Amino acid sequence: MKAHPMFGDTLIAALIAAFDLLLFVARVVEPASNPRPHPWFVTLPLIVGMVAPVVFRRKYPLAAAYLALAVGVVHSLLEIGIGSLVTGCIALYTLVAYVNRRAALLYLAVNVVVAVVQMPLQRPNDWVIGVILFALSMAFSWALGEFNGARRAYNAEVERRLRLLETERDQQARIAVAEERARIARELHDVVAHAVSVMVVQADGAAYAVRGQPDLAERAVKTISSTGREALTELRRLLGVLRSEENDGGERTPQPGTQSLSDLAGRVRAVGLPVQLDIVGDVDDLSTGVGLGIYRIVQEALTNSLKHAGPGSSAVVRVERTGDRIELSIVDNGRRASGALVGVSGGNGLIGMRERALVFGGTLEAGPRPVGGWQVRATLPIGNS
Structure with missing residues (x-):
């Protein structure tokens, strides 16, 4: 009915x-x-x-x-x-x-x-009895109408709120998907930018050394090969996030973090940019998200130094834990052309570093040093990480 x-x-x-x-x-x-x-x-x-x-x-x-x-x-x-x-x-x-x-x-x-x-x-x-019967009938009908009207209004409000909640749930799902896509895009940018920069530098060095210094050229080619393999491994991991749930049982690799900074510094040194890594305080117990953010900021900063600092440059990376925050400093002493500076300051790499810092409520500043070179400074609150 x-x-x-x-x-x-x-x-x-x-x-x-x-x-x-x-x-x-x-x-x-x-x-x-x-x-x-x-x-x-x-x-x-x-x-x-x-x-x-x-x-x-x-x-x-x-x-x-x-x-x-x-x-x-x-x-x-x-x-x-x-x-x-x-x-x-x-x-x-x-x-x-x-x-x-x-x-x-x-x-x-x-x-x-x-x-x-x-x-x-x-x-x-007997009209009085008729009037009383009429009055009681009308009063009962009015009360019943009020009750049913209130119930219908309540049901309509509940249905409206349910539709609103469903709409909000769908919006939150779309926002979550957009945030996840942005995160994957940042990861892909960091991986590809770092790997390609290293491979280009090594390929240029191998091209110059292939006849006069074959051993040096061979090492450069091996570096290109290992860098490419590492990049492919990280790309497979990131692209695996986009696969269906049926492939969840596939091979996975751990996310890089502060424990991987030494390996990162070693790879950059092998490419030709001397890197001094200073870690002050205990950074091994940081959460996975904070550790990954630190690693990606350092990786992007060193990638920019590798591309723009020029020959004969060096870099100093300092990671210091003071209380409930992490202080990052990546400094190089290279010389950069104005165009290169503009490219770095307005590029996606610096935007990605700032976004990573903002995710944890931190700050990031980057720019030329008064004495020459380039510096990146970031502060990340870590709370009870």
Whole structure:
């Protein structure tokens, strides 16, 4: 009946009509009944006209209510049955539950006026009982309408909030996906930029040394090979995140962290940029996220030094833990052209380093040193990492 409300209202109308028809048949069978039955061609149309508005009360509540009131006046005057009282109560309930209190109050006032005028004329001896019955019926219909209207409003509010929660959940899912894609993009940039920079430098060195210093060229080629393999391993790990859950059981490699800084410094030294690594304090117990952020910042800074510092340069990396924060300093003494400085300051590498620092509520500054060279300084709060 909830899925097809008109079908349910039709059943209600049929029950009311059936009761009035039973009263009509009983009066026909008992000729001495009081009141005497009216002709069928008067009674049957009034019964049908009395219950017909009930069928359409949800679709046209106001029209159905006043149509029932108009037919109900004639129906009650002829004393055909209880249809006029029942349909009046149903109409009032419908207006309270589905329209508004103002429309229901106006309809109730019209009913009261009709009842006050009609009952003393029709039943001068027991009109008080009729008025009491009418008042109780209308009061019950109003209360029932208020209850059902409040329940419908509550259900509508619950459904609205559920839709809102579903919308927020979908938005949060899209935000999470975007953040994960941004994180993967930063990881890919760091891996590719570092590996390609090392390989280009080594390839240039091998090209110059291939005839005069074959041993040096061979070492450069081996460095290119090992760097490429390491980059491929990290790329496979990152791209594995984008695979379906069916491939979750595949081979995985651990994320680099502060424990990998020595290996990173060694690889950069092998490429040709002397790196001094100073670690002050215990940084082995940092969380995986903080450790990865430190590693990527140092990796990107050394990659920029490798590309732009020039020959004969060196770099100093200092990682210091002081209380609840990590101080990072990556400094080189190279000479850079203005164009190179602009490229570094506005490139994706520096943006990625700043984003990594901001993720943990930290800060990052990068720029030329007054005495020459380039410096990157970052502060990362670590809390209880």
